[in-house]
Amino acid sequence: MSDIRDIVGVEVTGDHSLRATFDDGAVREVSLEGPLDGPVFEPLRDPELFAQVRVDRESGTVVWPTGADLDPIVVYEGLPPLNARVVREATV
Numbered sequence: 001m002s003d004i005r006d007i008v009g010v011e012v013t014g015d016h017s018l019r020a021t022f023d024d025g026a027v028r029e030v031s032l033e034g035p036l037d038g039p040v041f042e043p044l045r046d047p048e049l050f051a052q053v054r055v056d057r058e059s060g061t062v063v064w065p066t067g068a069d070l071d072p073i074v075v076y077e078g079l080p081p082l083n084a085r086v087v088r089e090a091t092v
Contacts, residue, residue, distance in 0.1 A: 005090075006060025007072050015047040020062060020075050020084075025091030028075050028084040040068040 009021035017031040036045050043066045044050045056063045063069040070082070078084040 004060075004073060005076050007055055007062055007075065008060075010053055010055050010062045012051050012053060016044070016050055018053060018062070019087065020070075020072075022072070022076060022090070023060075026076065026089055027087035028078065029087050030070070030075055030082050030084045032082070034081070040064075040066045044068060 005022040005024055005026065007020045008023050011019045013019050013029065014031070016033045016036065017029065020028050020030060022028075032041075032044065032050075036042055044064060049064065049066070052065055053062050054064075055061070056069070059069070061069050061072045061075075073079070074082055075084050078086065
């Protein structure tokens with residue numbers, strides 16, 4: 001397991017997918033096509049609401065207006081249920 005890294009950038013790449021950039025230069029692509037369950041995630045099935053994702057600088061992760069967020073360790077390591085795809089490894 002790596003050190004905890006902060007997400008510093010996020011880009012929506014599809015109706016339910018995004019690209020997260022970490023403070024060490026690593027980039028991961030994540031599809032949330034399947035795991036959108038529960039009261040804070042189900043509203044994100046609406047692509048317009050999903051597109052309102054932003055980086056919370058204080059917590060170092062991505063968040064949505066519904067209260068949904070993603071654990072940066074899960075995104076970085078590609079842990080289930082996300083299985084993030086490595087786009088670029090860390091540069092430091």
